[in-house]
Amino acid sequence: MALYTAASSSERIAFNTLNRKTGNRVKREFIDSETGDPVEREDQVKGYEVENGQYVVLETDEVAAAIPDSDKTLKIDAFIPCSQIDTTYFDKPYYLAPDKMGRDAFLLLRDGMKKQGVAAIARTVLFRRVRTVLIRAHGKGLIASTLNFDYEVRSSEEAFDDMPDMKIGGEMLELAEHIIGTKKGSFDASTFDDRYEAAVAELVKAKIEGRSLPKRQAPVASRPSDLLQALRESAGIGAKVTKPKRTAANANRGAGRQKAAKPAAKAKQAQAPPRRAG
Amino acid sequence: MALYTAASSSERIAFNTLNRKTGNRVKREFIDSETGDPVEREDQVKGYEVENGQYVVLETDEVAAAIPDSDKTLKIDAFIPCSQIDTTYFDKPYYLAPDKMGRDAFLLLRDGMKKQGVAAIARTVLFRRVRTVLIRAHGKGLIASTLNFDYEVRSSEEAFDDMPDMKIGGEMLELAEHIIGTKKGSFDASTFDDRYEAAVAELVKAKIEGRSLPKRQAPVASRPSDLLQALRESAGIGAKVTKPKRTAANANRGAGRQKAAKPAAKAKQAQAPPRRAG
DNA sequence: CCAATCGTCGAAAGACGATTGG
Known part of the structure; x- marks a missing residue:
């Protein structure tokens, strides 16, 4: 099967950071926080902070050894009723399409799941982690959503802690339903x-x-x-x-780096967090 | 209303980068790609690449002026049937809870939507962007999912381009359904x-x-x-x-920076501080 | 070439944004 990213912010306007004084691009260099000396990539190691200022050192290859082997397969664990899905776990969507080989199995899976009203829970290795994905029929193909790990999803208990255990009923509820009725619309992504x-x-x-x-x-x-x-x-x-001035010697390097150009304008974080709305 | 992040990877182990030779933390410095001189933050501007190596310069305050004003409200545009929702658009989930003021309205909204089987499409300013959010009843409260912008979601057409327009039927489909039936399970996040x-x-x-x-x-x-x-x-x-060696002169700076350290061994936050949006 | 990673900033344990790996 082939995975295609279904949502991406790559169409956003991308900026590079420039030095106002020269017009040249800026790049970052890692320096020792105490000595100020440049630190080459091969001298950079990971440190886990045990206590204030005390670190356990982990070498790059030690961390790399923790990465699971990827056999590039997608293993289906179980099929679950679509009604049971908790969308709070949804992470990123990917379209799934068959490769040359597995077309028949793909279509059987798609139509079987559609007919039964179920989704598949599967595992696959994606970017160094074994990810649980939820696979559902979607149009002519399948859509796989990576699911957040259990430890990533917070319980709603805290957020809803002091929610009164009260239910609205009678006239008030009817009024609410009436108001809702007057604002009916449809899911229209073009307004997003x-x-x-x-x-x-x-x-x-x-x-x-x-x-x-x-x-x-x-x-x-x-x-x-x-x-x-x-x-x-x-x-x-x-x-x-x-137009940045560039030396002949640097011309190639500069051109190569343009590909690395990355998105997004970060301006001042005008958004101070605590915000009241509603 | 108050917004609480419902999914976060903040519980992950976080590392700092150290200089193997000194054991000190590493920090990054921005330098001019041609001259190699350090570039201070106030000299860093955004550049939009018009053509190879030619940039239009945007000052930080110019970009900041594009940030929408936040009136800190959540405006409901419409109510839509839950069945119409396309989960491909889902971005991040937030729990919504009422603040002191709006408890009644909150409960009316929750119970009215639940009864009608609808979700609300609303807008709010979140991190410099006007975001469309989908609000649904969730347990005792509400859950709001930010929705991807229309331009972020790809059409599935390309991915499913050479999908045969064939439908599986008869015996083969029955066999598929049988196999699905033997692997029935439930949505169990503890296995994620x-x-x-x-x-x-x-x-x-x-x-x-x-x-x-x-x-x-x-x-x-x-x-x-x-x-x-x-x-x-x-x-x-x-x-x-x-244990990194530190000079007396740097001791304070270092201590200050520890806060900045992504608390690898972070005790569970008793309660995630609510982002107020309501 | 795109997307995920990674480190930092700053307050929000989240988002930004350059980098790099597939």
């Missing part, structure tokens, strides 16, 4: 848009075109991929663009 | 254990106790939190523990 992403895209576009952005204009929400397309088109127009 | 985590915990424990670990022993799968407890108990026994 990302205004921050749109605003950042608009900002970049304005910069490229040499415009200044009106303060706090409400950005038009649209698919970032459309905006990326627009950005690419705008790019030719040119504006305040910084 | 993390063998890698357990093996790493065992490795650390062995190190602390001065044992050497048998090669590739099959680690006993148990809750990492139990293992962490065991580690704490072992810690007194002492073994090969590295």
Whole structure:
């Protein structure tokens, strides 16, 4: 079977960090916190803090030995009724498709599960961990969701600790149901848009075109991929663009590193945590 | 309303990187990729790569201006039938509990939704983005799942591109259903254990106790939190523990940084501090 | 090339964001 990532934030606008003074990209170097000397990769070891400032040292290969062997298979443990699934455990979704070999078995699994109204609990090694996955029929194929480990999911008891054990009934409940009835809608993913992403895209576009952005204009929400397309088109127009000076010797290195470019604008964390809503 | 993280990997064993030669912790410094000079935080700006090596510069405050204002509320857009929900969009789960003020409204919402078999689609600002969340009744309270943005979820079309449009029927399907029937189980989160985590915990424990670990022993799968407890108990026994040398001048800084240390041996948080969103 | 990892920051035991492994 082949796994395809079903959800990914890779379409987001990606930035690199630059040095304002030179326009060059920035890279990070690891230095000793006491001596300030650079620490090469082969001198970096893992430390488990036993007590304040006391560490047990673990060598890279010792940690690597703990990684489970991957036989690249997906082993089904059991089939469970779809009604029993606790979605709190859901981690990431992957589409599952058959490879050349297992097409018949794949279709049998899909249709058998669909007919019985069950999902499969399976295990597979994914990124160094043995992951439990939940497999369900999904359209023409299957969808596998990795499940959080038991220790990762908190009990709701604490959160609902001082919840009154009271049930609403009678007229009040009818009123609530009426209000709910007036706001019926449907699950429409096209409304799940990302205004921050749109605003950042608009900002970049304005910069490229040499415009200044009106303060706090409400950005038009649209698919970032459309905006990326627009950005690419705008790019030719040119504006305040910084071209880093580079030495001939470094030209290749720099080009290679562009691939590593990573997403996401981190600006100031304007979000102070405790927030009241609702 | 208050939001409580329902799933977190914070109970995992966390390491710090050490310099093998000195036993000191390592920290990272940002340096200019061409000149090699350190780049201070205030000189770090975002660059959007327009073309190979050409960047549009975005200042931190410009990017920050794109962050939506948070009025700290949770606005319900609509109620949708639970049957319509596409779990491919699920991102992270949060428990929702009422604050002092809104207890009645909370219970009305919970019981009204439960009775009608619907979930609420709402919006709130979470970590700089306006997020769409799906709210459902869950035990005594509510659970809110952030939903992936539309552009983050891939169409399954590509993955299921060359899936034969064939349906299994008759005897073969019956056989499949029979096999499924023989492997019926239940959704049991206690079996969702993390063998890698357990093996790493065992490795650390062995190190602390001065044992050497048998090669590739099959680690006993148990809750990492139990293992962490065991580690704490072992810690007194002492073994090969590295104590970083520190200068008097750095003692305070070092102590301060310990807080920053991801508490590997973190005792279970009595109660996760609620993020207020309500 | 993408996605998961990893270390750090800072307060939220969570998210960011550069890096690297598959």
